[in-house]
Amino acid sequence: MNSPDTVLVVEDDANIRDLMDSALRFAGFDVRFAEDVPQALTSLARDIPDVIVLDVGLPGGNGFDILQLIRARGVTAPVLFLTARDAVEDRVRGLRLGGDDYVTKPFSVVEVGARLQALVRRARGNVASTADDGVLRYADLALDDRRHTVHRGGDAIDLSPTEYRLLHYLLSHPDHVMTRSQILEAVWQYDFGGDSGVVERFVSNLRRKLDHGREPLIHTVRGIGYSLRRTTT
Structure with missing residues (x-):
């Protein structure tokens, strides 16, 4: 039996963490949490998850700081950002820094789970074939x-x-x-x-x-x- 895919959710709001914990476990993920930038970096130093969820606004920094640090260290795990509905500049910045997708608050936790499943599938190489010489x-x-x-x-x-x-x-x-x-x-x-x-x-x-x-x-x-x-x- 295959082990579940792991997701690290970096979110300081306890209510959102509780909602995502239940929904993502139901979607088949092994869910881990961090509440701020230091906790996230400590978790990532121990183990790299299959996919990462980053809230933009965090105590002691922001999701952009984490993304820049992990990309600089060669971590290629797909990243989904959580942003405010009207924060267009945050969404653009996150994508330019190497993020892979985003959802805006308030969001459906079911949709977040589906998006994360899609990111994991994509990261495993389910893309079109190339020419014979690669x-x-x-x-x-x-x-x-x-x-x-x-x-x-x-x-x-x-x-x-x-x-x-x-x-x-x-x-x-x-x-x-x-x-x-x-x-x-x-x-x-x-x-x-x-x-x-x-x-x-x-x-x-x-x-x-x-x-x-x-x-x-x-x-x-x-x-x-x-x-x-x-x-x-």
Whole structure:
């Protein structure tokens, strides 16, 4: 029998912790808690969970501090942020720092459990297959799926795990328009719907990292989704 996936929930509100404890255990997780930044770092020093939930506002720091520290230490476990409904800047910052998803308060604990299950599945490599040599190429862009590296015009590009999977998906369907729903299902593995805004934010991150004065490759198809294609031939 397989052991349950572990989740570390970093949240200072006791009521939210109680709700998430019951719901996430029911969803099949082994749940661990930390109430502030020092407790979270102590827990992570002992053991790396399969997935992490970070509240943005914490005593003695914030969820961004934890994310930056663990990513700097090479921890690649997927991270889901808990943010206030109107905190758009927090959501963007969290995704740019290497977070993988977010939910806004107040939230459904059932939805959080489903999102965490999707993050764990995705982190285990349930993504589209690559070319025979393990490298996907388009224009001057190359993604090496064996080494998990991305280069454009010979320059290495540092991507978060979610940015990498999004680029992989788009590179697997060049010159095709992929809807936001298709991207959510393939990259985030949501089978219950989801916030298409997270797709827009990750696409924005990818553009920022890939372009830098180069020919744009990821194009918005208004009202539909996105396409990886060249603007010139």
